[in-house]
Amino acid sequence: MTTRRKKLTEDIKANIRSAAAGLFADKGYPSVTMREIAKAAGCSHTAIYLYYKSKEDLLQQIAIPPLEQLERRMREQLDRPDPAEAPLMRLTAICREYVEFCLTNAGMYKVLFTSGSVRVDEPEPALEVNRLRNRLFAHIMHSLRLTIDETGSLPDEHALQAARMLFYYVQGFVSTYSDHAEPLGELLVRTLPIMEEGIGVIVAGLKARAAADWRKS
Known part of the structure; x- marks a missing residue:
């Protein structure tokens, strides 16, 4: 993976983590869905799974x-x-x-x-x-x-x-x-x-x- 591609990937993952943390804090962890996180992070509801396999995985990364x-x-x-x-x-x-x-x-x-x-x-x-x-x-x-x-x-x-x-x-x-x-x-x-x-x-x-x-x- 090139340095530029790697940085883009890390930026996307950081955006997803930030969106997830905000939603978990505001709405409560149980009620938040991966689809909502993807929307808040500006990516598709399918693309998010390229970076995080589940809501639990995201919580742990955060x-x-x-x-x-x-x-x-x-x-x-x-x-x-x-x-x-x-x-x-x-x-x-x-x-x-x-x-x-x-x-x-x-x-x-x-x-x-x-x-x-x-x-x-x-x-x-x-x-x-x-x-x-x-x-x-x-x-x-x-x-x-x-x-x-x-x-x-x-x-x-x-x-x-x-x-x-x-x-x-x-x-x-x-x-x-x-x-x-x-x-x-x-x-x-x-x-x-x-x-x-x-x-x-x-x-x-x-x-x-x-x-x-x-x-x-």
């Missing part, structure tokens, strides 16, 4: 690269070599990475995280994007588990329950500020300390719960 970036950032926090790093500090740093990513990509949040999604405890999702999404949740759960109980003896079902509680809180923060007019940098400086204090309160409560009855069940 969502996986940025989510992989987020996972790398979360893993950097998990893998920090400093042995003196308190578990709560690492958990807070992981949640901060998630929040900053979501607010930076607020217009794409639904496409990246909820379009075609499955339960976080689905053992083997069919789509790679959902396996990736569930790994992101698992990183939060793993860090929270170690923060609640460094021995790692907290039962799996209680670790999952605790992670969902924390995630609902963090997601509430993201939802509150996803359409805010305040510049993102100023917003984060003003509000992240409050969110992080809230994480500490939630963890304290979960530790008390674990000590009181989770280990006894």
